[in-house]
Amino acid sequence: MSPVAERQVVKENAMWLQKELINRNYRELATARETGRKVSATFVPGNLNELLMCFDFARSLPETNALQNGLRKKSGKLIMDAERDGQSEDVCTYVKADLGMMLGGEVGPTGEALPRPDVLLLSYTGCFTFMKWFELIRHRYGCETVMLHVPYQGEGKVSPGMRDYVVKQLRETVIPALERISGKRFDIDRLREYMRESQKAEDDLVAVLQSAKHRPSPIDGYFGAVYYIGPIFTAFRGLPEASEYYRVLRAEVDERIREGKGPVTPDGDMGEEKYRLVVEGPPNWTSFRDFWKMFYDEGAVVVASTYSKVGGVYDFGFRHDADHPLESLAEYCLGCYTNLNLPSRIDMICRYIDEYQADGLLINSIKSCNSFSAGQLLILREVEQRTGRPAAFIETDLVDPRYFSAANVKNRLESYFQMVRQKRSAQVH
């Protein structure tokens, strides 16, 4: 598709930059064999991108591949292929979309073939399915798997022991394995260099996400934020290009604040901001634009979301620290949203509702994701009680188009918006 044709959808400049980044990465993956590069695959939450870059790996992220296939309406077929191959209906649809892609010869979202990975780096953070997922890939391709065990924040905090345990694994297991597979020596100064870049991008990302505290919010902290977190949570954190992306993005957002504008939606600038929401849970990707439209058509903007912290939580102060590289990698893994216990998630949501002056909480529960779904009703109840703001619950799926019922979702959303409005006017009287 030519860029001219795509321009029908309104995008910010930063979004074009991001598109280039993503396409370039898929091209790097597609040509990895020709260029003699080794290929790694790893998951988003708490990923070790800076470390992988130290060994010159071309970097693939199966979750991102699945969601890109979802956005491009390719996942439905892939999932059915995986089911025909024996995967049950209840299996995570990211996994099935990925397996379906493998069965179809690893043709990636951009149409270019993705190479078989040389290493599967599993930094396990809160999702059991990740382990099973890589077991399936390993079974199929016989590639090497490196596992980093990240302890769950059961007590709601990272103890020095937990951090040391992760650092020890990095030193003794992960780094030696990556050296062996890549044939490259580990250079800690190179890691520090990447981390300095990461930090710049992280500062700008936090400023962008927190811009939603303004009224009207210049961004959508969920539908917009899933684009904003793209580079930093995937293969680009630590690269100057990513820092540049966030610099441009931040400047754009600052400009919108100055102009008093709301978020950019696929249909252009959003109209009057009527509702400010906090959202918990991943979005639906297969009907992403229809889903988003149900919000902006009603004047609803998401001011903060937990999903935009799924790769790592920066807004409470964490930054990659070039002076303590391995320790900060450990803390990054330990601190990502999926590794937080329920009380911490509840605290975070309540804090967002307060700091972003939100009208309430909306939970998008994912049919095939046990990891996110467990405890969501408890979160809902507790947040309602603590903040006194109304909460609502909708159900969709990540990339299985069969589980997006537009009429039902719209019905619940409209009911929720009206409920918020009704409660608001009741408070005035």
Next chain:
Amino acid sequence: MRCFVGIDLGSTTTKAVVIDEDRRVLGRGITNSRSNYDTAAAVAKQEALVNGRFCLFREALAGSGALGGALDAFLAELERAFRLEQYLEQLADLEQTCLRNADAGRFGERARAVAEALGAVFARLREGAPALFAAGARRKSDFFRDIAGSQYLAVGETVAREAGIAYDSLLNVFDRSIIEVENRVYEGSIRGHLLAALERTFAALPGTALQRAAVEAPIRGVLDAELEETYVVGTGYGRARLPFSKEHIRSEILCHGLGAHVMYPDTATVLDIGGQDTKAIQVDRAGIVESFQMNDRCAAGCGRYLGYIADEMNMGLHELGPLAMQSTRTVRINSTCTVFAGAELRDRLALGERREDIIAGLHRAIVLRAMSILARSGGVRDQFTFTGGVAKNEAAVKALRDLVAENYGTVTLNIDPDSIYTGALGGATFAWRAVVEEGRTAEARP
């Protein structure tokens, strides 16, 4: 007088409620939703306004004291006569439409025979019409499509045989025509029908004819009074099809919550089990929704489940509840999947379980599903109001009562005989609030 109208466009039926300035329910109307929500909304509203006129007749006649103790019988006769007039008009329309649809283009040389057969069918239908609306007559449904359809099918078969034409030809013409006819709104003829019905009533009840003047004056007074549609609020799945703007549309969650509150002001929790939705709603003291949960992704355990069971058992939907009430030992059935229900049912029958025990088990299963949605919404609080089509089913009510007592202790369970109108009542109340409390005026309609 100023009237406030709520319209609830459901998947099966469309309901309307009209209230007056004092928030008193004047009238209720219901019609099948057809595939055309515009017509369904117009017809339901018209029915509610007619029902409202009857309410006003009663008041006016009671006020004048003209009929004394004969008032109830008179009004009942008047309403039956009015329905007959309405039916005859639609029947005439159906006949004309059928004749148009039975032209030579479709039937070739058989067209003449088909037209003659149609003439014979409709002559018999007209003849049989008064009996359908006589005192004590039982009708399976009050919707024109159902009444005329069942008569047409019965008479058509005989006529086709006698005329030596294929019964299918008549069926084909009917199917084509009924859709056209049921999508017409006969708004202009209400007044005429009421006056004609009045004459029929005087004839049927000669005693009342003696007081013709004293009876006619208040009725004409009511007929001359304008029922102004001051504000209309729509709700339900078809709401986006309503011919007015967003300001006039409320979600059915809010409408059900408010409607239940209006019916029972102490309502704290509302359960609505409709054809394809189960909703659990928590409301505050003012009827404002605090939280809600609905079935998602899957309509297991909704009213349609019972409809499916009834079809499988070859029974009427309304017969299920009474059968289940005869159960002495409820069979445990866990699956609430509508599609699996048939298999579950046959399996239990094959095991030798009694029909009433299985049906009781199926009722319990759908209530179990509702219990889970209730729990998600925050549980059952006192008072608890149950609405929707399933609230009319005594076996479902019994299962609900038992499970609520088991899980939440004693709470007051409210079920209004007009609970099918809960959403529309909520809508009408929103319309009233918009004008009386918020000072809004209705916008000009396109």
